[in-house]
Amino acid sequence: MFPQLDEIHTLVRKTAREFVEKRVEPNARRIDQGWYPKELLREMGELGLLAPHAPPEYGGPGLDFRSMVIVVEELAKASPALATVTEVQGSMIVYDLIHYASGELKEKWLEPAIRGEKIIAFALSEPCCGSDAFSLETTAERVGGSWVINGTKLWITSGLYADAFLVAARTGSPKEKHKTVTLFLVERGRCVETAPVAVMGVRGTGTAEVKFNNCEVGDEAIVGGLNGAFKVVLEDLNNGRTCVGAIGLGIAQGAIKEAESYTKRRVAFDMPIINFQVVQHYIASIKAQIEAVRGVVYTAAYFRDKNSELFPLYAQIAKYLGSRLAVDATRTAMQIMGGFGYSTDSKVEMLYRDAKATEIYEGANEIVLNTLFKLAEKYG
Numbered sequence: 001m002f003p004q005l006d007e008i009h010t011l012v013r014k015t016a017r018e019f020v021e022k023r024v025e026p027n028a029r030r031i032d033q034g035w036y037p038k039e040l041l042r043e044m045g046e047l048g049l050l051a052p053h054a055p056p057e058y059g060g061p062g063l064d065f066r067s068m069v070i071v072v073e074e075l076a077k078a079s080p081a082l083a084t085v086t087e088v089q090g091s092m093i094v095y096d097l098i099h100y101a102s103g104e105l106k107e108k109w110l111e112p113a114i115r116g117e118k119i120i121a122f123a124l125s126e127p128c129c130g131s132d133a134f135s136l137e138t139t140a141e142r143v144g145g146s147w148v149i150n151g152t153k154l155w156i157t158s159g160l161y162a163d164a165f166l167v168a169a170r171t172g173s174p175k176e177k178h179k180t181v182t183l184f185l186v187e188r189g190r191c192v193e194t195a196p197v198a199v200m201g202v203r204g205t206g207t208a209e210v211k212f213n214n215c216e217v218g219d220e221a222i223v224g225g226l227n228g229a230f231k232v233v234l235e236d237l238n239n240g241r242t243c244v245g246a247i248g249l250g251i252a253q254g255a256i257k258e259a260e261s262y263t264k265r266r267v268a269f270d271m272p273i274i275n276f277q278v279v280q281h282y283i284a285s286i287k288a289q290i291e292a293v294r295g296v297v298y299t300a301a302y303f304r305d306k307n308s309e310l311f312p313l314y315a316q317i318a319k320y321l322g323s324r325l326a327v328d329a330t331r332t333a334m335q336i337m338g339g340f341g342y343s344t345d346s347k348v349e350m351l352y353r354d355a356k357a358t359e360i361y362e363g364a365n366e367i368v369l370n371t372l373f374k375l376a377e378k379y380g
Ligand SMILES: Cc1cc2nc3c(=O)[nH]c(=O)nc-3n(C[C@H](O)[C@H](O)[C@H](O)COP(=O)(O)OP(=O)(O)OC[C@H]3O[C@@H](n4cnc5c(N)ncnc54)[C@H](O)[C@@H]3O)c2cc1C
Pocket: 088, 121, 122, 123, 124, 125, 128, 129, 130, 131, 132, 154, 155, 156, 157, 158, 199, 202, 207, 357, 360, 361, 362, 363, 364, 365, 366, 367, 370
């Protein structure tokens, strides 16, 4: 139905949907209760769903970014938490390893990351700084021929279970902000301490505080060049924000499907509540928004595949509208379902909690709008 997609994307969606039905839906509650889905990530890796855009020379399926977005959308219908872990690993970490890692790092980490055998967390945010990420305080000091990393990262998805961390650290004067930040791949070891951070939604993603205490790495651990983090992180965030748009899209579809089915079963005033026009309007309004946001998310992914200069603009639009949709749709779905929607037994209750995170992670929506404003001015 969408001109940005073709037959291959229909096939990807079918594969993802089958996996979701068989493996994700039965485990979604378990994930929400805190179970980190490592074994599902491995299975997704085997099916080529974890990083569909990864080229065959590294053991990937050689598809495209639209396929990545479709997988994330399908996962989010059942488990936004699994979709979140997947998008970080696929759209950011694997992307960075392919484009910016040394031969040595690629050799060691790339194929296992694509296959879901190794999980790598993206460690940018700190207690001091999230929106203002390039004021970060973690340092990497040159000692002999090595780099010694010290600092604390916060809110790190997969942080509790990751095999390694892509860490942004200061490699020069803090006055130079983004010009003196470098990315390092740091393997989990004795120098890494992790502690859980309890969160409202996307539970089971292993959200953690991560401390690096004198972690020593060599030059080969640098990703994107010395003082090169800014460019790489911006690309990561554009990829990630497009995927968050897709997560919002999936959440909205999952919520409205659940609510619509409930309205056909629930009787009030002698009729199924779907017969009330106000309920029909609630559902119709969310469905209209879903179709609109689909267009935007697929267009962003299409622009990414075509290396269009419009990609960053559409990535912001996808993130902003997708996350807003997720919050609106889950609130509406819960309202339609009344008390049952509010019960912790309802799927919509989980989706409602998960939806809120999409307005915050990969950049709070206010930051996304700041960027969107600048890009929209540039492109008219
Ligand atoms: C569930 C979850 C998972 C996450 N996963 C990761 C991860 O894997 N890796 C990682 O590095 N980080 C991760 N984060 C961190 C996330 O990216 C930050 O929370 C986010 O960037 C906001 O930063 P902050 O929380 O420090 O908020 P702050 O920077 O303190 O901002 C608070 C609020 O102030 C307002 N604000 C701040 N600056 C501006 C401005 N310039 N203009 C307008 N308004 C402004 C906004 O409303 C913003 O929401 C995750 C967060 C969550 C909640």
